[in-house]
Amino acid sequence: MNHTPMIGRHAIRNGALIASSEATVAVTSRAVQYGFSTYESLRVVEGRAVHLDDHLERLASSCEGIGLVHPFTSDQIRAWVADLIASDSIVEATLRVQLYGGEEPLLFITATPILTYPPFFYTDGVGVTTYRGERLIPSCKTGNLLLNYMALADAQRQGCFEALLVDRHGQILEGTRSNFFAFRDGSLYTAADEQVLLGITREQVLRACHHLGIEVIFEAVQVEELFSGYYDELFISATSMAAMPIRSVDSMSFISTYERTLAIKDLVRSWEMGER
Amino acid sequence: MNHTPMIGRHAIRNGALIASSEATVAVTSRAVQYGFSTYESLRVVEGRAVHLDDHLERLASSCEGIGLVHPFTSDQIRAWVADLIASDSIVEATLRVQLYGGEEPLLFITATPILTYPPFFYTDGVGVTTYRGERLIPSCKTGNLLLNYMALADAQRQGCFEALLVDRHGQILEGTRSNFFAFRDGSLYTAADEQVLLGITREQVLRACHHLGIEVIFEAVQVEELFSGYYDELFISATSMAAMPIRSVDSMSFISTYERTLAIKDLVRSWEMGER
Numbered sequence: 037m038n039h040t041p042m043i044g045r046h047a048i049r050n051g052a053l054i055a056s057s058e059a060t061v062a063v064t065s066r067a068v069q070y071g072f073s074t075y076e077s078l079r080v081v082e083g084r085a086v087h088l089d090d091h092l093e094r095l096a097s098s099c100e101g102i103g104l105v106h107p108f109t110s111d112q113i114r115a116w117v118a119d120l121i122a123s124d125s126i127v128e129a130t131l132r133v134q135l136y137g138g139e140e141p142l143l144f145i146t147a148t149p150i151l152t153y154p155p156f157f158y159t160d161g162v163g164v165t166t167y168r169g170e171r172l173i174p175s176c177k178t179g180n181l182l183l184n185y186m187a188l189a190d191a192q193r194q195g196c197f198e199a200l201l202v203d204r205h206g207q208i209l210e211g212t213r214s215n216f217f218a219f220r221d222g223s224l225y226t227a228a229d230e231q232v233l234l235g236i237t238r239e240q241v242l243r244a245c246h247h248l249g250i251e252v253i254f255e256a257v258q259v260e261e262l263f264s265g266y267y268d269e270l271f272i273s274a275t276s277m278a279a280m281p282i283r284s285v286d287s288m289s290f291i292s293t294y295e296r297t298l299a300i301k302d303l304v305r306s307w308e309m310g311e312r
Numbered sequence: 313m314n315h316t317p318m319i320g321r322h323a324i325r326n327g328a329l330i331a332s333s334e335a336t337v338a339v340t341s342r343a344v345q346y347g348f349s350t351y352e353s354l355r356v357v358e359g360r361a362v363h364l365d366d367h368l369e370r371l372a373s374s375c376e377g378i379g380l381v382h383p384f385t386s387d388q389i390r391a392w393v394a395d396l397i398a399s400d401s402i403v404e405a406t407l408r409v410q411l412y413g414g415e416e417p418l419l420f421i422t423a424t425p426i427l428t429y430p431p432f433f434y435t436d437g438v439g440v441t442t443y444r445g446e447r448l449i450p451s452c453k454t455g456n457l458l459l460n461y462m463a464l465a466d467a468q469r470q471g472c473f474e475a476l477l478v479d480r481h482g483q484i485l486e487g488t489r490s491n492f493f494a495f496r497d498g499s500l501y502t503a504a505d506e507q508v509l510l511g512i513t514r515e516q517v518l519r520a521c522h523h524l525g526i527e528v529i530f531e532a533v534q535v536e537e538l539f540s541g542y543y544d545e546l547f548i549s550a551t552s553m554a555a556m557p558i559r560s561v562d563s564m565s566f567i568s569t570y571e572r573t574l575a576i577k578d579l580v581r582s583w584e585m586g587e588r
Contacts, residue, residue, distance in 0.1 A: 042340060060336035061344070063410050063420045064318060068337070070461040071347045102462060134339050144339045169448075172459055182456035183448055185346040186378060 041148070044124030048116045048145035050108075053123055059144050067136040071179030074098040074137075078236075079150060079275055079308070080129040085117050086275075086308050090236045094177065095133060101176040104137035113143070120145050130276070151276035158301065161283030161294060162197035164211070164272070165190065166259060170203050174210075174232050184212035198272055200285065207231075207256035214272035214280070217241065218257045219296060225267070227256040237273045237304060244279075244303040250296065263288055271297040278304040317424070320400030324392045324421035326384075329399055335420050343412040347455030350374040350413075354512075355426060355551055355584070356405040361393050362551075362584050366512045370453065371409060377452035380413035389419070396421050406552070427552035434577065437559030437570060438473035440487070440548070441466065442535060446479050450486075450508050460488035474548055476561065483507075483532035490548035490556070493517065494533045495572060501543070503532040513549045513580060520555075520579040526572065539564055547573040554580040 047059035061068045075098075076091040085091075092110040099106060113133060120126065129147040136142045167187035172180050187199035191212075198211045209227045210216050215238040217226045224245055226238070245252050257267065262285060270282035270290050279301035281294035323335035337344045351374075352367040361367075368386040375382060389409060396402065405423040412418045443463035448456050463475035467488075474487045485503045486492050491514040493502045500521055502514070521528050533543065538561060546558035546566050555577035557570035 047339075059339045061339055063323075063335045063337055064408070064422050064424060066461075068344065069351070069410070069455065070457040071455055072458060072461045075345070102458065103465060132340070134345070146340050148340060172445075172448075178458055179345065179347055180456055180458035181346040182348060182378065182454055185342075185348045189379060 042146055043129055043149055044120075044126055044147050046120060046123050047147070048120050048143075050141075050143055051112060051116055053119060056146065059146050061136065061142065065136065065138070067138040067142075071181070072102070072104065072137045073179035074102065074104055074135050075177055075179070076133045077275060078131050078133075080121060080126050080131055080147070081150075081308060083121060083125075083127050085121065085131060087236050087240075088114060088117060090239070091133070094234065094236065095135065098176040098178060099135065099137075101173055102137075102178055104135065104141075106135060106137065106141035106143065108135070108141070108143050113145075116143075116145055120147060153277065153280070157197075157280060158294075158298060161281035161291065162272075163195065163284045164198045164200055164282050165194055165196045165286055166202050166208070167191070167199040167212075168202050168204075170209075171201065171233075175230065175234060177233060188212040197280075202259050203256075206259050208259055208262065209256055211272045211274075214274040214277060215241070216257070217271050217273065217279075218262065218267040219269040220267045223251045223253050224296075225253050225255055225257050228254045231256060235273060235275075237275050237278060240304040240307060241273045241279055241300055243307075244300040247303060248296075248299060250300075268292065269294060269296055271300075273304075318422055319405055319425055320396075320402055320423050322396060322399050323423070324396050324419075326417075326419055327388060327392050329395060332422065335422050337412065337418065341412065341414070343414040343418075347457070348378070348380065348413045349455035350378065350380055350411050351453055351455070352409045353551060354407050354409075356397060356402050356407055356423070357426075357584060359397060359401075359403050361397065361407060363512050363516075364390060364393060366515070367409070370510065370512065371411065374452040374454060375411065375413075377449055378413075378454055380411065380417075382411060382413065382417035382419065384411070384417070384419050389421075392419075392421055396423060429553065429556070433473075433556060434570075434574060437557035437567065438548075439471065439560045440474045440476055440558050441470055441472045442478050442484070442562055443467070443475040443488075444478050444480075446485075447477065447509075451506065451510060453509060464488040473556075478535050479532075482535050484535055484538065485532055487548045487550075490550040490553065491517070492533070493547050493549065493555075494538065494543040495545040496543045499527040499529050500572075501529050501531055501533050504530045507532060511549060511551075513551050513554060516580040516583060517549045517555055517576055519583075520576040523579060524572075524575060526576075544568065545570060545572055547576075549580075 042056040191199035210232040318332040467475035
């Protein structure tokens with residue numbers, strides 16, 4: 037199975053430190069079979085979990101959104117994250133907090149290698165595709181991800197880095213694992229909060245725009261208008277990417293120097309380190 | 313975790329007989345995290361897997377529908393089902409064939425207690441609710457089931473047995489784990505093939521209607537028309553239920569003697585036994 041090897045020797049299950057090989061669930065578990073689960077994926081940089089409070093807040097609201105009731109408090113989870121980082125002396129990693137609902141909720145924290153991208157991804161930009169489909173509950177980060185999986189697989193078959201999800205009205209809402217932004221006449225367009233997953237990095241991008249004096253218009257980009265050339269610089273944002281410039285959408289090129297995107301990316305990354 | 317205890321001491325993983333406690337998957341597996349999986353749930357009655365060929369055919373088409381490539385042939389899976397039944401001398405059970413995709417596909421076969429319902433469910437009928445929502449790829453049986461989970465949980469909170477999924481056009485397409493049928497002027501209405509999961513038992517219901525001289529019209533029931541009293545006998549079908557009469561939909565009663573429904577149910581069950 038497509039299985040990310042864990043770093044370190046441990047994982048957390050319901051607060052207990054376990055061997056990472058024991059971070060498993062029964063295939064007969066209803067919560068696993070139905071994807072009745074929520075999760076967060078975050079970066080550990082210099083031994084610190086970046087934007088942990090924001091991630092825990094979103095985890096709680098995802099659980100509320102799908103009616104996943106569990107006994108774990110944000111303070112507990114925060115302490116367990118610290119336990120895992122300390123026990124395996126983790127300096128850099130992707131941490132995943134994975135919560136399964138049902139009668140006996142199970143919360144796992146696992147550490148896998150941190151996602152980084154070659155520098156030329158940022159200088160040259162990445163290719164993306166468009167894919168028709170709508171997520172079930174856009175604002176919640178849940179196990180209901182088949183659309184995201186299929187859209188990304190389709191993009192990768194075409195040699196692309198990400199797929200942009202286009203809804204029934206022709207609106208580009210978000211990527212399969214990212215939020216989407218596009219410049220038009222000097223303003224930055226992105227879908228409204230209620231239409232997308234409220235990315236932690238999306239928040240930081242909006243904060244960066246404020247600092248850089250870039251006006252943000254919360255209006256989803258129409259795919260036809262994108263292909264009609266109304267937009268001149270595009271990027272996606274995610275925890276692992278910060279802000280990643282887009283070179284092409286399907287067969288249409290958007291090559292530029294990506295100055296605004298890279299300025300936003302540098303600010304977002306600088307805040308990650310500056311948080312302490 | 314809400315976890316059905318397995319019967320028997322074994323399960324199958326990729327053809328190998330394993331201890332049922334070993335039927336687990338890593339929480340770091342992408343296929344598990346994304347619900348990139350397909351499955352079938354079938355009955356073992358008198359030591360025989362009922363309609364096994366039909367289930368294996370549907371499993372193959374579910375995999376094709378979501379692009380899940382795997383090396384397992386229907387002949388292999390059929391043999392593994394026989395292995396599990398023999399090794400644990402299973403007479404009666406629910407068998408689940410669970411297939412996870414990705415780079416290293418994993419196929420599990422597990423046996424859990426057979427689902428049966430008290431006789432009064434059939435004589436009195438069951439209460440169901442309506443729930444707005446559309447499944448992602450209706451014809452495929454996949455791990456993308458959060459809508460089904462939430463709709464059923466909502467029904468159960470209201471003391472009901474099942475939820476009927478209503479699409480954006482007000483059409484009742486199917487239940488969360490069942491197909492839906494309704495009589496109107498002596499004809500039986502049900503959603504068209506391409507709109508729903510093609511239930512194995514749905515096929516048997518249609519066959520029973522043919523035998524009983526009941527005309528079937530493949531047209532989804534409009535929820536407004538249902539509540540306007542155009543329909544006089546309703547039921548749902550599933551492997552575990554055969555045909556289960558519906559006593560009420562939300563607050564509207566459909567109490568009757570359910571003669572047609574029970575005649576269909578008896579025929580469907582009789583064929584299960586007569587298959588040999």
